[in-house]
Amino acid sequence: MTRVVVTVMPREGVLDPQGQAVQISLDRLGFGHVDNLRIGKRIELDIPGDDPEGQARTMCEALLANPLIEDFTIAVDG
């Protein structure tokens, strides 16, 4: 069983409405100097068997990420 961390972020140049909303809220809280805020997903999961990284890539391509608007990275623990 391998612990795998998948990170899914909005692609460079793609609108990030969630990030924009948070940046507006931070502005109201006095953090108007914050810049380039982007929000993505962090997915942690246990994958048994061979090639957990390859399995995670298949999951990303099939379900976890939308390749039109998101990039993903895969990190394997230990």
Place this chain on the structure above:
Amino acid sequence: MTRVVVTVMPREGVLDPQGQAVQISLDRLGFGHVDNLRIGKRIELDIPGDDPEGQARTMCEALLANPLIEDFTIAVDG
């Protein structure tokens, strides 16, 4: 300007409905052996000025994380 990465994850023992939904979908795609899937947020932002880590902590406590159900970690680049 310091690039800061905030990770917000559901607390241990707290229900993660988004993670459960994804795990069910993975099961249907043939990845029923995947376990302990949890989904959280990855927030990347530029923070100018002194003590970017302390500023990020204040943002987490005020807005970015819900302390009842989420834990956060802060990583400062460079």
